[in-house]
Amino acid sequence: MAIPLRLLILEDRATDAELAIYQLQRAGFAVEHTRVETKYDYLAHLDPTLDLILADYSLPDFDALSALELLQERRLDIPFIIFSGSIGEDTAVLALKHGADDYLLKDRMARLGAAVERALEKKKQRQEREGAEQALRASEERFRALIEHSWDGLLLLTPAAELIYASPSTQRITGHVSDELISRSVFALTHAEDLPEVRQHFQRLSGLPGGTINLECRYQHKDGSWRWLECSSTNLLNTPGVRAIVVNYRDITERKLTDAALRRSETMSLLGALVSGVAHEVRNPLFGISTTLDAFDARFGHNEEYESYLGVLRGQVDRLSDLMKDLLDYGRPISHELTAGSISDVINWSVEACQSMAKQAEVRIVNPAKPELPQILMDQRRLPQVFLNLLENAIQHLPPAGQVEVTAAVRPEDGKDWVECVIKDTGPGFREEDLPRLFEPFFTRRRGGTGLGLSIVQRLVEAHEGKIAVSNHPQGGGLVTIRFPVAATI
Numbered sequence: 001m002a003i004p005l006r007l008l009i010l011e012d013r014a015t016d017a018e019l020a021i022y023q024l025q026r027a028g029f030a031v032e033h034t035r036v037e038t039k040y041d042y043l044a045h046l047d048p049t050l051d052l053i054l055a056d057y058s059l060p061d062f063d064a065l066s067a068l069e070l071l072q073e074r075r076l077d078i079p080f081i082i083f084s085g086s087i088g089e090d091t092a093v094l095a096l097k098h099g100a101d102d103y104l105l106k107d108r109m110a111r112l113g114a115a116v117e118r119a120l121e122k123k124k125q126r127q128e129r130e131g132a133e134q135a136l137r138a139s140e141e142r143f144r145a146l147i148e149h150s151w152d153g154l155l156l157l158t159p160a161a162e163l164i165y166a167s168p169s170t171q172r173i174t175g176h177v178s179d180e181l182i183s184r185s186v187f188a189l190t191h192a193e194d195l196p197e198v199r200q201h202f203q204r205l206s207g208l209p210g211g212t213i214n215l216e217c218r219y220q221h222k223d224g225s226w227r228w229l230e231c232s233s234t235n236l237l238n239t240p241g242v243r244a245i246v247v248n249y250r251d252i253t254e255r256k257l258t259d260a261a262l263r264r265s266e267t268m269s270l271l272g273a274l275v276s277g278v279a280h281e282v283r284n285p286l287f288g289i290s291t292t293l294d295a296f297d298a299r300f301g302h303n304e305e306y307e308s309y310l311g312v313l314r315g316q317v318d319r320l321s322d323l324m325k326d327l328l329d330y331g332r333p334i335s336h337e338l339t340a341g342s343i344s345d346v347i348n349w350s351v352e353a354c355q356s357m358a359k360q361a362e363v364r365i366v367n368p369a370k371p372e373l374p375q376i377l378m379d380q381r382r383l384p385q386v387f388l389n390l391l392e393n394a395i396q397h398l399p400p401a402g403q404v405e406v407t408a409a410v411r412p413e414d415g416k417d418w419v420e421c422v423i424k425d426t427g428p429g430f431r432e433e434d435l436p437r438l439f440e441p442f443f444t445r446r447r448g449g450t451g452l453g454l455s456i457v458q459r460l461v462e463a464h465e466g467k468i469a470v471s472n473h474p475q476g477g478g479l480v481t482i483r484f485p486v487a488a489t490i
Contacts, residue, residue, distance in 0.1 A: 002030035005116070008045055009035045010055035010067055019109055020054060020083070027113020042067055050078050052116060057084035057091070057103075068098055077126065079119035083112070129248055133234060156244035159237060161186050161202055164244060173229075173251050175222030186247075191218035191226055201233070205245065209238045216252065228256045338377035338464065340487045343419050346378070347406055350387035357392060362400040365391065373408055373419055376484040378464060386460050387423075390480055393454070394425040397478070402426045410486065417486040424479050429472040438470050 005024065011017045017035045024031050036042045039062045053071065055064040064082045071080060082095050082103045092103040101119040104111050153173045156165035162185050166178040174181075174189075190198050194217040205213045212234045218226045231249040236242040293313055351367045358365050387406075394404045404425045411420040430438065439458045454470075461468045466484040473479045 003028055004051075005029040005031050006047075006049060006051045007031055007033040008042075008047075008050050008053045009033055010037070010042055010053065010059065010062070010064065011035060012037045012056065012059045016056070016083075016106060019106075020112060023109050023112045024116060027116070029113070029116070038062060039066070039070075043070065046071065046074060046076065048076055048078075050076075052119060053078055053080045055080065055082055057082050057087050057095070064100070065095065065098055068095075068100055072099060077123060079116075079123050081112075081115055081119055083109070129232060132248070133246070152248055152250045155186070155247040155249070156242070157186060157247060158244065159206055161245075173249070174219065174227075189219045191220070194218050202245075205233055205235050206237075208235050211235050227251055227253045338379055340375040341378045341380055341383075342373070343376050343378070343408065343421070343484065344373045346384050347387055347408060347421065350384050350391060351406060353384075353388060354391040354395065358395050358404070361395050361398065363395055363398045363402040363404065365395075366403060366405040368405075368407060374410065374417070374486045376419055376464070377487045378484075379460075382460055383464065386457050386482065387421075389454070389457050390423050394423060394427065394478065398425055398427045411483070413483075418483040419486060421482045421484075422479065423482075424473055424477060426477045429476060429478045430470060432472070435470060439468075 002025075007021075007024070009017045009020065011020075014035065017033075021031050021033060034045050036045055037059060042062065053067070055067050057064045064084075068080050068082075071078060079101045080099070082092075082100050083106055084103070085106045087095075087103060087105065095103055101122060102115040104115055153169045154165075154167040155163055155170070158164055162183055163181045164183075166176075166181050168178065170176060170178050170181065186202075187195060187199065197215065198217050201213050201215050205211060212232060214230075214232050216228060216230050219229055221227050228251065229249045230252045231247055233245055233247045236244060236246050347367065351365050354365060391404060391406070398404065402425065404423065406421070406423050408419060408421045411418050439454050458468055461482055461484075464484055466482060468483075469481045471479045471481075
């Protein structure tokens with residue numbers, strides 16, 4: 001059943017507005033909309049019953065930030081999303097700091113449905129939080145009943161930021177049993193980079209009876225990892241039955257990682273276009289150098305004085321040629337016309353193609369991949385490069401008599417099935433300090449390597465809507481896990 005959505009669109013291009021409505025309808029919304037272009041019409045149609053405002057960042061006589069400011073002046077709790085044809089990251093961050101719920105580019109309008117769902121969910125959560133705070137002030141008993149069953153975490157703090165109560169959900173979010181945190185300062189678990197801002201907010205909140213401050217910060221989980229929290233802190237020190245600063249918080253680490261991945265993907269796409277252009281420009285003079293060396297070799301190659309120099313020059317030309325090939329592979333666009341195909345066939349072909357290299361390195365490739373695996377959507381020409389690059393990388397780092405094992409199986413996750421492919425080797429594994437940087441372009445520890453192999457793999461996997469992760473196996477050796485969504489059956 002379609003979700004009703006009352007929408008106000010601030011947009012001077014009717015075609016862009018129609019595209020937005022189309023995407024929302026595809027996402028399952030029944031849209032009732034009004035399109036306006038001017039400040040006067042915008043103010044005339046501001047209505048508390050609106051579900052959402054969608055605004056172009058820049059119009060001839062008006063702009064989204066001004067519209068957002070007018071909305072806030074009227075204290076209307078209406079989700080506000082900005083979309084633009086060319087909004088920069090700095091501008092987008094500024095818009096979010098001003099209170100926009102989200103931003104997206106017009107050429108990525110397919111994200112609109114998900115963005116609207118998040119914005120509506122955030123509003124729902126805000127309303128629930130406000131209702132909870134009213135209940136807290138009304139009755140200590142109702143307050144305690146609410147926090148005991150809340151999915152979010154709740155803390156009660158003294159004016160010195162020491163914990164006097166932590167709700168049961170604290171253990172799920174932080175790993176700490178509530179009693180372990182009592183009398184501890186919240187500052188002790190705050191990331192050093194965030195600590196000055198957290199202290200400043202807390203000091204400011206202490207002087208605002210009844211005031212609320214929202215912020216995001218990192219805290220240390222009991223397992224030692226750092227997680228992101230979204231916190232809403234309210235000063236109820238003067239409220240009978242509470243007498244504390246109430247902190248409502250939730251873990252938003254996954255959202256932060258998703259946003260960071262999106263920004264990285266967009267940056268990598270631009271970088272891909274740049275390096276591809278550079279590679280094309282370099283290939284012609286490189287070819288000229290190579291042919292000149294051939295001519296020089298044909299005429300003077302018998303001369304011992306020149307022989308060593310020719311060898312060095314040819315080695316450098318070959319190295320540059322390999323780099324240009326990798327640069328072109330990195331910058332080459334991925335086909336968006338993916339077709340259903342057998343992942344087992346791709347794995348088997350790739351393993352067979354690497355057998356000669358494995359034999360020369362005196363290592364073995366084991367491939368118990370199941371032929372009955374379901375099909376996935378793929379670029380039939382490009383996907384094999386994922387497995388070729390990973391297998392070649394593993395072989396190059398294995399000692400003689402080493403082994404590379406390729407396995408594949410169906411794994412359910414998030415309500416859908418994925419084909420999970422695992423490449424495990426018996427080599428030295430990855431350096432722990434290198435793990436966060438393995439997919440960075442041009443990062444390599446191998447002498448003579450270009451540092452683009454894993455970056456190309458990551459781009460190809462993400463273009464197939466897949467996921468890739470690298471780690472070290474507990475029993476030794478490197479471990480690469482790739483997941484591809486199973487193709488929908490008709």
